[in-house]
Amino acid sequence: MAASAMPARRRATGLMRSLFGSPLNLAVTTGFALLLWATLPFIVRWAILDAALLPAVPETCRAARGACWSFIIAKHSQILFGIYPYDERWRPMIVCLLLLGLLIHSVRPSAWRPSLAVWWLGALAASWLLLAGGMFGLLEVTADKWGGLPVTLLLTVVAIGFGFPTGVLLALARRSGLPVIRLLATLFIEVTRALPLLSILFIASIMLPLLVPEAFLPDKFMRALIALFLFASAYMAEVIRGGLQALPRGQEEAADALGLQYWQKQRLIILPQAVALVIPALTNTVIVMIKNTSLVLVVGLFDLISSGKAALADPAWSSPSVEVYLFITAIYFALCFGFSRFADSLERRAKGPAT
Amino acid sequence: MTRARRNFLYQALVLLLSFAAVALVGVTAAANLESRGIDLSVEFLGDRAGFALSETWLPYSPDDSNLWALLVGVGNTLMITLLVAVLATAMGAGLGILRISDNPLSGGFARAWVEFSRNTPPILLLLFLYSLLGQVLPVDRAVSLGTGIHLSLRGLAVPALDLGGHGPFLLLALLGGFAGLCFLGRAASCRQRQTGIRPPWQAIGAGVLIALLTGWLLGPGPGVQLELPVANGPDFSGGFILTPEFFTLIVGLSVYTSGFIAEIVRTGLQSITLGQWEAAVAVGLSRSQTLRLVIIPQMLRVIIPPMTSQYVNIVKNSTLVIVIGYADFMVTAGTMINKTSRAVEGTLIIIAVYLIINLALAAVMNHLNRSMEKA
């Protein structure tokens, strides 16, 4: 508020002072200027001036000395959606929007009603339906053809969707007065958090065939999902436990004094407040999970990155891996950064009028 | 029903369910293992490994035992963790300070770096760097980055120290010297508490140590040789070579982790209120004394817990190296499991190793934390 009230001229002088005011600032500014002068021309030449754009064929790239954006233009569909049939691309696109919308919608406390669970299940069912097809006149597409961004989002949403309620139960269990329950919960949480996600994926992949009878053995996708779900529940448990600890004891006492039972107390009083306290950390966990799903490329699932790698394997092109990875980085950045900014603004708006 | 009885019933139920689950899993596992002719034992650890590891700093050959292979893998992971931790902490501290500077260029740069780390999957960064190296570096020759430092597709070559067999002796001498300096510092503090004046024993000791070292280096006798690498096309002879995989991993993970450490350092710096500085100045402490006695201890107390989790994250992220082809502990264990089909034992070993590393890190940090509390 104060900044916009300041006249523009004063803001400009403030900027000048922070750039050149003291000897230190002057040195820093000069240093950065030199850095930009050394690298910017090269980057501009590579990325824009000498870059290959259209037509999106391999010859354009071979002819140009700069970045091969033609590859991105030609192959963006394969990178984003894997080997999904080209004409049916609208289906994974809708799925992406649907799942993103679901995540954004769920971060706001005003959305926390029992009906939210219905929304989640509905969205997941709709996503599955849209991707798999086979009914309502949709062409059937088998799971081995799914890939790219929808898979990333699907894994994230399922892991979080089941991980959150499990995390709540684990957090409550860890704070329980019953030693056995508390011990088991603590053990699970601490061990899961100590292990790298990759090792959990790996263990799920090799151990499940041994531990589960042949008939119930989940496929590759399921196994990765189970690993991600276990991982998410342990992390969310700790975040929620932080919220439970931050809540003043008086809230629980007041609920007890009114005569509420344990689960009534948790559902009506404790959990709504505890979870609201840790929304920033929960948003962070969502972002961490979106990033973590990238690991499934190691166990052979086709998420965004492995779709990119698969696209690079096309022998007709010159394998412009830098361009592809930049493209994928941009997508992840847009996704994660956008999500956290959106959640931030929602929280600020929610807090606003109450004061 | 009393509270005590209900609690007992709940716990008994949970225990019963847990045992049932474990029993079910155990029976199925036993049946599966038996049908495939696998039995559980640890003897396989002594067997010949029979697989190669791409690079190790501990000596290893496929003739060594499985146990040694695993230990070498752990060694690789620890080496990566140590190097990345040091680099990332240094970079992150610098970035954290930049972040709160009022110069918009440096502040913006630091902010961009932090957001980049936050919103990019580390595996992507590693893949990107690795492919960048592959695309940018020429195929047929090496790029020289200075005297004795060459970069090519084979790796980064730096001058190697040839200690002529005096390595262990030198190491011992340095350790001893360092210990001696610490002891002198303690003694000087003790004397300062008594008389109020700090005797310059530490400075004198340091001077003596440096003089001895320089004399030994420059004087007659074997001393120390610097071996400069020579480039033949993309290959090197001589010098110390860091493979592209190793290089990518260290640089990539350091860049990634430093973003998070920058935020931690920034929080730590901002947690020290201006009032602390003013109070210290009012008492009459000099700037460096204030830093040493007031600011840094408080800052460290705030910083140590989140730093611990970042170091743990480094250990966990080190497993990502699998996509580049470096042999950390996870890869080693995985290869061993594939070769010996010892899935159950192998899994238990993996869990145990990471748990131990985690606990050890936590213990070290807790100790640091407690010594901060006392100070």
Place this chain on the structure above:
Amino acid sequence: MTVAATITPVAEQPAITMTGVTKNYGSFQALRGVDLEVARGERIVICGPSGSGKSTLIRCINQLEHHEGGRIVVNGTEVGPDLKQIETIRRQVGMVFQSFNLFPHLSILENCILGPVWVKKLPRAEAESKAMALLERVKITDQAHKRPGQLSGGQQQRVAIARALCMEPGIMLFDEPTSALDPEMVKEVLDVMLELAGDGMTMLVVTHEMGFARQAADRVIFMDQGRIIEQAPPQNFFANPQHERARLFLSQIL
């Protein structure tokens, strides 16, 4: 005739009976054998230095703290580890806390109807009308749809009293209800409590507000180091304290 004489009419059963109640926190003895009998409709003020066990005492009545030794009987039901008993007691005993403890994520009205709807299983409409009547009694109906954070301390405490009253308890416990309030808001809360006392509610009030004690209390109890040192009607207690420690305490606060 004789049979009827041996049955104590319910109205004359004491509201609360405590015999030899002890409570320890580790090695610290908070209560060292407390005997107390509170008649129905009696208004009691408990005072004493901090750490004397006053709060612990009333918190044992609704089992927010579990007493270790002795017996507590509330409205004929013994208070103990039995869960059913605790449930019954908490419906009959209302509590007002020093830090109000209103639920910040619910509106004032929702705060008040929470107990009746979820514990007493009342239909929502009925609970709402009863709650509005009580909010009117504490003179705060126009704030019914606001959140606690939007109210002043005095207003919040009045709502807390209304919330406790919505459960239609026979006994009200007050744990230093005005200690966290700014001085100008103490009076509005005390007025509500005085009115409540005038209507014949059984009240146990832990407080330092001796004005309230003088006006409304039937008995003042002085505690120190986990024991009841002295109890007397207010005019006797303030005019002529019997024990040394009571005299010292009064001289410090009056």
